[in-house]
Amino acid sequence: MQRLGVISLLAAFAVSACATTPICREADGAERQAFGVIVAGNPGGLADYLPPQSAALADQLRAQDPALRAQIFGQRMGDASVRSVLMQPPMCVYEAPGANASERISYAFPQGRFEALNPEGTREVNLGTPARDHAACRFRMIDGRWQLTDACLSTFRTPAPVG
Secondary structure: OHHHHHHHHHHHHHHHHHOOOOOOEEOOHHHHHHHHHHHOOOHHHHHHHOOHHHHHHHHHHHOOOHHHHHHHHOOOOOOOOHHHHHOOOOEEEEEEEOOOOOEEEEEEEEHHHHHHHOOOOOOOOOOOOEOOOEEEEEEEEEOOEEEEOOOOHHHHOOOOOOO
16 A cells, blocks of 8 residues: 555656746756857867767868758858857757667757746747757767767757657
């Protein structure tokens, strides 16, 4: 009987934990460093920053692929691009789990934009418009630290449901 009570209590806690307003946190060290590399606007520097597992993407950046450059850096400030979002500090991050425990997607928002999209009492996260409201960046745990692996190109992919 006591076991049933514990299970009921845990189930109630799980339901209440899922029913809270989404929270946006400060960017951690790995995120701040990655965002800074993108804000610098240097494709070669971003290519050098990516881990060896992202070699094909790094090669595209070094080759100055115009479509890739436009998505990440934009043609000019204000374009729908990763850099345009990241140049609106202070940033906050909504973290979504990746495919496994060593992977995550960090949705970076200008601080006030996240709160406008997710007012108190919101149950499911509203990400808004990619490359306007947020930049989505895939990080993977490599050699004991979080590393950016996709140059924030997850911004332009349809996100998995989060909530």
